[in-house]
Amino acid sequence: MFFMKRIFLSTIFFCFLIISGTSAKKATDYRLWAIRIADSEIKHNPELWMADFVKTPKWDYTQGLIAKSIMTIFEETADKKYYDYAHTYADYFINDSGEIKTYKVTDYNIDRVNCGNFLFDIYNMTKEEKIVKAIELLRSQLKTHPRVSEGAFWHKKVYPNQVWLDGLYMGSPFYARYAAFKNEPELFDDVSRQFIVCDKYTRDPKTGLNYHGWDESKQQKWANPVTGQSPNFWSRSMGWYMMAMVDVLEYLPENHPDRQKIIVNLNRLGNALLQYQDKKTGLWHQVTNFPKREGNYLESTGTIMFVYAFAKGAKNKWLPAKFDRIARSTFDKFLESAVVLNEDGTYSITKACAVAGLGGNPYRDGSYEYYIHEPFRNDDPKVVGPFILAALELIRK
Secondary structure, X not given: OHHHHHHHHHHHHHHHHHHHHHHHHHHHHHHHHHHHHHHHHHHHOOOHHHHHHOOOOOOOHHHHHHHHHHHHHHHHHOOHHHHHHHHHHHHHHEOOOXXXXXXXXXXXXXXXXXXXXXXXXHHHHHOOHHHHXXXXXXHHHHHHOOEOOOOOEOOEOOEOOEEEHHHHHHHHHHHHHHHHHOOOHHHHHHHHHHHHHHHHHHEOOOOOOEOOEEEOOOOOOOOOOOOOEOOOOEHHHHHHHHHHHHHHHOOOOOOOOOHHHHHHHHHHHHHHHHOOOOOOOOOEEOXXXXXXXXXXXXXXXXXXXXXXXXXXXXXXXXXXXXXXXXXXXXXXXXXHHHEEEOOOOOEEEOOEEOOOOOEOOOOXXXXXXXXXXXXXXXXXXXXXXXXXXXXXXXXXX
């Protein structure tokens, strides 16, 4: 009996070691994958401004997204090459007066504000006065940025009276970090207002999903004449929206009256999305709710943004624990479905929609046919940045 008991206990202990080893290996893998993709990005684009396949230096949200992810991996690894990559970008654009090359407040483009999000991380390292001045310059845009009647920011001056899901990520995480950075808690009311208004007018009660955009004036050709909503659900726009929610919740005070409303919306959208995930590949489709419709394609940017939001939401208990499991299984499938090894030893992430929007010239009507004909490409910064952030989130407890 004693001998059998020892065998039983040894077997249990051995199984524990296997499970623990597997868990440790997974944690190491997530970190390794963040490093692999970050190093590949640096090799593909030796200067950070080159992200998004641009030919001339540009201050924009895609470059800001890469800069933020690179600063996050620097915090994880302490490898100075990552810090230098992001800091060189900031140093090129920001002069001693805090002015930012290619940026103009009166363009009222909410995308440009997002690029300042990584500056808080740079300042924590350098304490450079010019970085604070640049942060204040971007903050000044939000003081006069045009708004709809209930207080949410227009997406851009060139898109009057319109709130897009994308815009929540472009402005709100920066705004929330600024409120915390400057210890101005009164600003959090305006931060949360962006989410309350956006969700009120973009949510679909039938599916639980959010439409890409809303036109308060109901004048756009893409706008429903009764609701003002755009006609379809675009996965990446909901990815931006979910990333915005979890990033803002990181700074929004625990006792803020709108905090629980945002958490409820995060849960509602997260659960709604689970109905449409492709179980084999782990990906979501370009047009979220028509996975079997002809021409719809599996898309990587929205998918990895969901992974990031699920992982961060579950870690902080804003989402149930099941979302951590879903994030991990989706990430593993993502590696098989959307990541490839190149001949030069770098990695590329595939299946990323290049760009999509509403209105403009040529006019984008928000139809199903419009979304499925937007091309996809490899190594888009809108998948590279969230991939790094998602991988790092999965190793945090």
